[in-house]
Amino acid sequence: MSEPDQPPTPDRLTSLLEEGNLEETVACLDRLGAADAETRKRALRAVRNVAEEPRGSFDGLARPLSTFLTDEDRAVRLTTAKLFVTLAQSEPAAVLPAVEALADRLADDEEFYYVRARSAEALGYVAVDSPEDVTDPETLADLRIGLSFDEPEVKEKLAKALAHVALGDPRRLRHQVDSLAEHLDDENELVRYHLCTALVVVGCEYPDKLAEAAEPLQGRLGDENPYVQGRAAEALGLLATSETAAGAEFDPDDGAGTHEDPPTFLTDRLSFCQRQVASDQSADAPEGVGTIEAIRDGTDAVVEEMTAPDGDACPHCGLDLPEDGPPMCPRCGAPR
Numbered sequence: 001m002s003e004p005d006q007p008p009t010p011d012r013l014t015s016l017l018e019e020g021n022l023e024e025t026v027a028c029l030d031r032l033g034a035a036d037a038e039t040r041k042r043a044l045r046a047v048r049n050v051a052e053e054p055r056g057s058f059d060g061l062a063r064p065l066s067t068f069l070t071d072e073d074r075a076v077r078l079t080t081a082k083l084f085v086t087l088a089q090s091e092p093a094a095v096l097p098a099v100e101a102l103a104d105r106l107a108d109d110e111e112f113y114y115v116r117a118r119s120a121e122a123l124g125y126v127a128v129d130s131p132e133d134v135t136d137p138e139t140l141a142d143l144r145i146g147l148s149f150d151e152p153e154v155k156e157k158l159a160k161a162l163a164h165v166a167l168g169d170p171r172r173l174r175h176q177v178d179s180l181a182e183h184l185d186d187e188n189e190l191v192r193y194h195l196c197t198a199l200v201v202v203g204c205e206y207p208d209k210l211a212e213a214a215e216p217l218q219g220r221l222g223d224e225n226p227y228v229q230g231r232a233a234e235a236l237g238l239l240a241t242s243e244t245a246a247g248a249e250f251d252p253d254d255g256a257g258t259h260e261d262p263p264t265f266l267t268d269r270l271s272f273c274q275r276q277v278a279s280d281q282s283a284d285a286p287e288g289v290g291t292i293e294a295i296r297d298g299t300d301a302v303v304e305e306m307t308a309p310d311g312d313a314c315p316h317c318g319l320d321l322p323e324d325g326p327p328m329c330p331r332c333g334a335p336r
Helices: 010-019 022-032 037-052 062-070 074-090 092-107 113-129 137-148 152-168 177-181 189-205 207-220 226-239 264-277 292-307
Strands: none
Touching (some): 010 037, 022 037, 022 062, 037 074, 062 074, 062 092, 074 092, 074 113, 092 137, 113 137, 137 177, 152 189, 152 292, 177 189, 177 207, 189 292, 207 226, 226 264, 226 292
């Protein structure tokens, strides 16, 4: 057990979290601030490990944890931001007291860009269940404007956060359709995917608004990534049902044949778009297309597919190896 005036060990913090001892956990976090940077990082990583499972409640801990978002050590700030991402995924309500601190990190142009990226990601996860607590005009502006000039890693998380904001409350982005569409040609495929997803969610509630993005969405029907293509087709299918569709010309067949073996994700959405454009009600729409619920339940799986490494895993240690990688596994040294 730690001495009263000594910084807590990672094991001690883990035990307190699992026991649900809020008062002592807060006291340990207060003492942690006096420890050296390496100890602070190790302790916060231990807290994050608990949040991943989760094996304890984090109610009442967001504020004491958020003090480490302004730690003098950059690595500690990044570890803390990653912790809040993990916690926001599993227990978003527990992160609400830290929303302001996370928004401050996002808005700080001098902050390490990975800290800003992770802060944006955490805010996005909270916004799904509590949009009113995250989507004030200043934070929305920070998320949207950063798409124009931020580092690629930050832009990816900004776009992801905007998609989550839309999932929480599509109204928040209904007047931002044109500004989001300006970035549909971003070189990062995840930025394009998340922004197309945000537009689809807005279109589920406000299909007329998608007329402002018709041309950029049409351009994405030829995207090299089938998941970006699919979301663009889904958005255009929703637009086709609106009163403004008459003024928008688009051809869903532009996306056909781009891939030799397209995933079902793409073919279902092209079918949906073709059906909507032709006003064909003779067949059922593909299941799970054009609804907010399906996007909420399925978009994480899509991103996992998009980011899955090419190549094979080492049969001995499981390390993912690229197709053109070395003949020996760099981790365990076994032949491929």
